[in-house]
Amino acid sequence: xxxxxxxxxxTTDHAVPTDxxxxxxxxxxxxxxxxxxxxxxxxxxxxNAIWTLPVAIVAAAVIALVLTVFRVKRGEPIAGASxxxxxxxxxxxxxxxxxxxxxxxxxxxxxxxxxxxxxLASVIVRRPLTGILWNALHRNRYAWRKDSSVLRSHDLxxxxxxxxxxxxxxxxxxxxxxDATGWLAVAKIAMGTPLFVLAVLVTVWAFRxxxxxxxx
Numbered sequence: 001x002x003x004x005x006x007x008x009x010x011t012t013d014h015a016v017p018t019d020x021x022x023x024x025x026x027x028x029x030x031x032x033x034x035x036x037x038x039x040x041x042x043x044x045x046x047x048n049a050i051w052t053l054p055v056a057i058v059a060a061a062v063i064a065l066v067l068t069v070f071r072v073k074r075g076e077p078i079a080g081a082s083x084x085x086x087x088x089x090x091x092x093x094x095x096x097x098x099x100x101x102x103x104x105x106x107x108x109x110x111x112x113x114x115x116x117x118x119x120l121a122s123v124i125v126r127r128p129l130t131g132i133l134w135n136a137l138h139r140n141r142y143a144w145r146k147d148s149s150v151l152r153s154h155d156l157x158x159x160x161x162x163x164x165x166x167x168x169x170x171x172x173x174x175x176x177x178x179d180a181t182g183w184l185a186v187a188k189i190a191m192g193t194p195l196f197v198l199a200v201l202v203t204v205w206a207f208r209x210x211x212x213x214x215x216x
Contacts, residue, residue, distance in 0.1 A: 033193065034193035034194075036084050037084060037189075037192060037193070039063055040064045040067070040084070041060070041188055041189060042189075043059050044056045044059065044101075044104055044185075045101075045181060045185040047060070048181065049182070053099070053100075054096070056095075056101065057092040057095055057096055057104075060088050060091075060092060060104075063088075064084055064088035067084060068081050068084065068085045091104045091106075092104065094106050101181040102176050102179050102180075102181050105172060105188060108168075108172070108188060109168075109169060109173050109176060112165045112166075112169040112172065113165070113166075113169040116161075116164075116165035116168075119159070119161045119162035119165060120166075122158055123155050123162070126145060128151070128157065128158035128159075129161070130154045130161075130203050130206055130207070131144055131145065131151065131206070134154070134210050138214075138215065142214045144213075147213055149209070149213070150210050150213050150214075153205070153206040153209045154206050154210070156202060156206065157202045157203040157205070157206035160203070161199050161203075164195055164198075164199050167191065167195075171187050171191065172184060172188065175187055
């Protein structure tokens, strides 16, 4: 049985984007996004192995700058295109302060921990983040948390992200503690977009389940 929206707004929602895959994959940047993220990491690790930490930091920053210029020339908004450069500069700054190549990965490691905690907490308080995102895409029209099957779907989708981020933190923090910079790079890339895609697939399922229940 289809549940009504929580206000008097009509249930027709054709103007609202409901393609979860497109929305989430756009946020990730797709295959090109993975390349933009991985390239400075690989350059940093290789340069650090061949030369010194300062050279590695500069090399990663230069590559990130080149990629940013390339993306802007392709027509991407400068705010989005420069995000990778800002991340590389921040990571390089931490590596410089700590004096350790492994420090380059610290921001990502702690971000994973915070993301896992936030995702898990949202499920515990019965407001899973993927459900909030789905409803936001539909102008917050629907009382989706009152439907137990829809709520369970978003619990599962959000918990998938919690497990993903938690696994990233545990693996990469252990590699950081052992100062395994090369393996940290491998873990960062392997546990990045490829695993994120799996979590997106679960989220797509939860989005579509919600749409089936509420949107006509």
